[in-house]
Amino acid sequence: MVPEVLRRQAGRWRNIPRAQRRTVRFVAASAVAGLVVATGAVAAAGPWDSGQRKAERERAAAAVRAGGERHAAGSPASGFSAAPPVLAALGAGRPPARQALAAALEPLLQDPALGSAHAASVIDVQTGDELYGTGQDAAYTPASTIKLATAAAALSALGPDHRIETTVVASGSGGIVLVGGGDPTLTALPAQGEGPRFASLRDLADATAKALRARGTSRTKLAYDTSRYSGPVLHPIGPNDNIAPVTALMVDEGRLDGSDKGPAERSADPAGDAARKFAELLHERGVEVDSDPAEARAEASAQRIAAVSSAPLSALVERALTNSDNDIAEALARQTALASGQPASFEGAAKAVTDRLGKLGLPAGRARIADGSGLDRTDQVPAALLSRILAGAADPAHPELRPVLTGLPVAGFTGTLRDRYASGDGKGVVRAKTGTLTGVNTLAGTVVDADGRLLAFTFMAGGTSDPDAAQRALDHLASTLTGCGCAG
Structure with a gap:
């Protein structure tokens, strides 16, 4: 049954000229997603989705193009609390x-730029009805669009307000232990700018030094504990600039160049580097650390001395989706594993994410999830599953999933879509997660069509040879949805 407010809005919508509908559609789509433009933060944002990943280029000597899913500057503003009432006002128009x-779509899907195999799925968000599908139930390599699954699973398992702690505890030998909780956004950089407040190693050093001085201690031994995660720390694609070794303790995602997004040279030992930086910060605060920090496991009953917490999980999800952040995505997958009683490893995280999707009632039976970021080519996901995740994130029954929508990049404005959709109906209206690997291009997100209907879509292409042309073809498909006016 359509709520009365929607019926009233439907009548008003039909009386609005088409030119004005496009303006209304832009505003509605912007509001649904917590459009960063509205909060003045767009100028700092930007995408990095232009072709082949650097890591894969290095592995494939025959590759001739540079680039990859290159991440952007700026952080999305959280629209979690505001999204549900805005979503409730959409869907007034008739579905296509x-x-x-x-x-409208099938001629575009014949574009040779989409490679040797493709799939498409379009769902009416209000009703959940599948409006169009081709190959939608077959599993394809999703690349970074798998982050939608990772995000939904983490939000479902932990809730949008969950925070990841990094702690300092007393050790039995009289020293202290820096215990990693799995927060890749823990930063050693001085506080600057606005946006989500990420946990600061400097704040942790302040609190630790104060606590030690209160005990009459100005000298200590330091160890560090990474035992919260298990399994190999290296992603299966090996060392590369797109992801640091996956460990429960790191600062600034193991980046060595001071950047906060995109490819960057990474530390080979992010946990050890974090502990050594912590020792430096303690020294600056009048606490001397004897010898180099050593890895150790904190005792379960150890007394807590100090702690800092990450930004809420909703903010981490938004950052991971807007900027296609691989480090955060892998952390979200492992946090899901921990919440589900699985080992916090690649294997345990993959099982936990898959199981959680099933508990949400999503069609995950044909999915084969290998990692949380989409860097692994053995990931295999149906287009229909990604579209169902997006539609589920708009479901009033699951408000905890809303950051999956608010974190989507805005076409022409933010994240990995900032430099795409330079013109046309899709700009500012399409919100979508991008995916790019060598020979793989994907796009999954939401649009408000010309009749005011909110649609979830997924387009997947494999065997592509020209990533730029493939991206343009995918963008054209999404833009076509916005201007379709296909209501029956």
Whole structure:
């Protein structure tokens, strides 16, 4: 049954001229997603989705193009609390007619730029009805669009307000232990700018030094504990600039160049580097650390001395999706594993994410999840699953999933879509997660169509040879949805 507010809005919508509908559609889509432009933060944002990943280029000697899913500056503003009432006001128009939608999309899906195999899925968010599908139930390599699954699983398992702690505890030998909780956004950089407040190693050093001085201690031994995670720390694609070794303790994602997004040279020992930086910060605060920090396991009953907490999980999800942040995505997968009683490893995280999707009632039976970031080519996900995740994130029954929508990049404005959709109906209206690996291009997100209907879509292409042309073809498909006016 359509709520009365939607029926009233439907009548008003039909009386609005088409030119004005486009303006209304832009505003509505912006509001749904917590559009960063509205809060003045867009100028700092930007995408990095232009071709082949550097890591894969280094592995494939025959590759001739540079680039990859390169991340952008700026952080999305959280729209979690505001999103549900805005979503409730959408869907007033009639949904596209299936035949009309097929007539609009199928010629575009024949574009040779989409490679040797492709899939498409379009869902009416209000009803959950599938409006169009081709190959939608077959599993394809999703690349970074798998982050939608990772994000939904983490939010479901932990809730949007969950925070990841990094702690300092007393050791039995009279020293202290820096215990990693799995927060890749823990930063050693001085506080600057606005946006989500990430946990600071400097704040942790302040609190630790104060606590030690209160005990009459100005000298200590320092160890560090990474035992919260298990399994190999290296991603299966090996050392590369797109992801640091996956460990429960790191600062600034193990970046060595001071950047906060995109490819960067990474530390080979992010946990050890974090502990050594912590020792430096204690020294600056009048506490001397004897010898180099050593890895050790804190006792379960150890007394807590100090702690800092990450930004809420909702903010981590938004950052991971907007900037296609691989380090945060892998952390989200492992936090899901910990919440599910699974080992916090690649294997345990993959099982936990898959199981959680099933508990949400999503069609995850044909999915094969190998990592949380999408860097692993053995990931295999149906287009229909990604579209269902997006539609589920708008479901009033699951408000905890809303950051999956608020974190989506805005076409032409933010994140990995900032430099795409320079013109056309899709700009500012398409919100979508991008995915790019060599020979793989994907796009999954939401649009408000010309009749005011909120649609979730997924387009997947494999065997592509020109990543730029493939991206343009995917963008054209999404833009076509916004201007379809295909209501039956």
